Amino acid sequence: MTMDEQVTLVQTHPLSLGGATVAEYVWRPHLPSLLSPRPYLHPVRTLAGTEVTEAMPVDHLHHLGASVAVPDVGGVNFWGGRTYVRGKGSVPLPNHGVQRHHRWEARTDAVLAHExxxxxxxGATVLRERRRIAAxxxxxxxxxxxxxxxxHSAAAGPLEFSSPGAKGRIGAGYGGFFWRANRGLRSVRLLGPGGEGAARLHGxxxxxxxxxxxxxxxWTLVFIDVAAQGDPWFVRGDDxxxxGASLAWAEAFSVAPGEGPRRRIITVVADGALGPRExxxxxxxxxxxxAEPDRGS
Incomplete structure (x- = not known):
C-alpha cells in the first residue's frame, strides 16, 4: 500500500469556533495494531493557532493527542505499546485492541457524537461506547x-479494567482520558488546587x-473534572x-454486562501562561x- 493510499483511509472532522478550526478529530485513523488504533484529537489549537497536542512522538508512539485509552480491559491492551505483567515488567504481547467508529449521532462544526x-x-467486541465532544x-x-x-461492557460476565499501577507498578495507574501536550521549547508548570509540581499532583x-x-x-491547559468523579490525576512534566484522569489508579475493578465507566472532562485551552490564581x-x-447534570452520552 502506498503512502497516498494510506492517507485516503484516514478520516477526520474539524471542530470550529467562529470559522476557525480549533481541533481535528481523527475518527477513523490508519495506524499499526501495536498502537491500539483509536479515534483521537490532533492537532488541538489555541484561538491564536498554537498547537497544544502531540501525536506519535518518538518517545511514546502510542500517545495520540487527546484520546481515551485503557491499558487493560479484560486482558486486551487498548493503550498501545507493551503490556505490564506483574513480576515480569513491560513485555510485548499480541493483545492489542482497536476502537472502531460505529455510527454518528451528531456531526456539526462544534459538536461530534458517535458510537x-x-x-x-x-475480533470480539469488548465494549460499546457512546462519546460526545463539543467545543x-x-x-x-x-x-x-x-x-x-x-x-458499556459487551462481555457475558464480569469485565475487569486494570492498569500497570493496579498490577504493582507504583505511580503507573494510567488509563482513561489522556492528553499528550506539545511542550516544544517551552517551560511547563504543573498547577493544581493543592499546589504545584508533579510530586504533589501526580495521583x-x-x-x-x-x-x-x-x-x-x-499556552495553558486546564483539565476539569466537572462531574466530580474523583479519579486520580496522572501527570507528567519531566520526560x-x-x-490523564485515571480509571484504575491502584486497584482493578469489574463491571457487569451492559455497565461501565462514564466520565466527563472539560479542558480549557487558553493562550498565554496563566498563573495559579488565574x-x-x-x-x-x-x-x-x-454544573448541569450529566445525562450521559
Missing amino acids: LRWVGPD RPLDDRAWALDFRYAM SRGRWVALSASGPDP YVGV TADLAASVSAAS
Whole structure:
C-alpha cells in the first residue's frame, strides 16, 4: 500500500469556533495494531493557532493527542505499546485492541457524537461506547473542549479494567482520558488546587489540574473534572508533558454486562501562561457554568 493510499483511509472532522478550526478529530485513523488504533484529537489549537497536542512522538508512539485509552480491559491492551505483567515488567504481547467508529449521532462544526466499538484481537467486541465532544467559546483568549464518554461492557460476565499501577507498578495507574501536550521549547508548570509540581499532583484527586507553558507561543491547559468523579490525576512534566484522569489508579475493578465507566472532562485551552490564581479562577468559573447534570452520552 502506498503512502497516498494510506492517507485516503484516514478520516477526520474539524471542530470550529467562529470559522476557525480549533481541533481535528481523527475518527477513523490508519495506524499499526501495536498502537491500539483509536479515534483521537490532533492537532488541538489555541484561538491564536498554537498547537497544544502531540501525536506519535518518538518517545511514546502510542500517545495520540487527546484520546481515551485503557491499558487493560479484560486482558486486551487498548493503550498501545507493551503490556505490564506483574513480576515480569513491560513485555510485548499480541493483545492489542482497536476502537472502531460505529455510527454518528451528531456531526456539526462544534459538536461530534458517535458510537464506538472496542474490539479485541480476536475480533470480539469488548465494549460499546457512546462519546460526545463539543467545543465552546469562553472569551477572546480561551475555549473549552467538553469530552464525555460512556462505556458499556459487551462481555457475558464480569469485565475487569486494570492498569500497570493496579498490577504493582507504583505511580503507573494510567488509563482513561489522556492528553499528550506539545511542550516544544517551552517551560511547563504543573498547577493544581493543592499546589504545584508533579510530586504533589501526580495521583491527586483535586477538581482540576493545569499545564502552564511559558516561552514561545505560551499556552495553558486546564483539565476539569466537572462531574466530580474523583479519579486520580496522572501527570507528567519531566520526560514528557501529559495529563490523564485515571480509571484504575491502584486497584482493578469489574463491571457487569451492559455497565461501565462514564466520565466527563472539560479542558480549557487558553493562550498565554496563566498563573495559579488565574488558573484557579478559570477552573471555578467553567465548573460553575457546566454544573448541569450529566445525562450521559
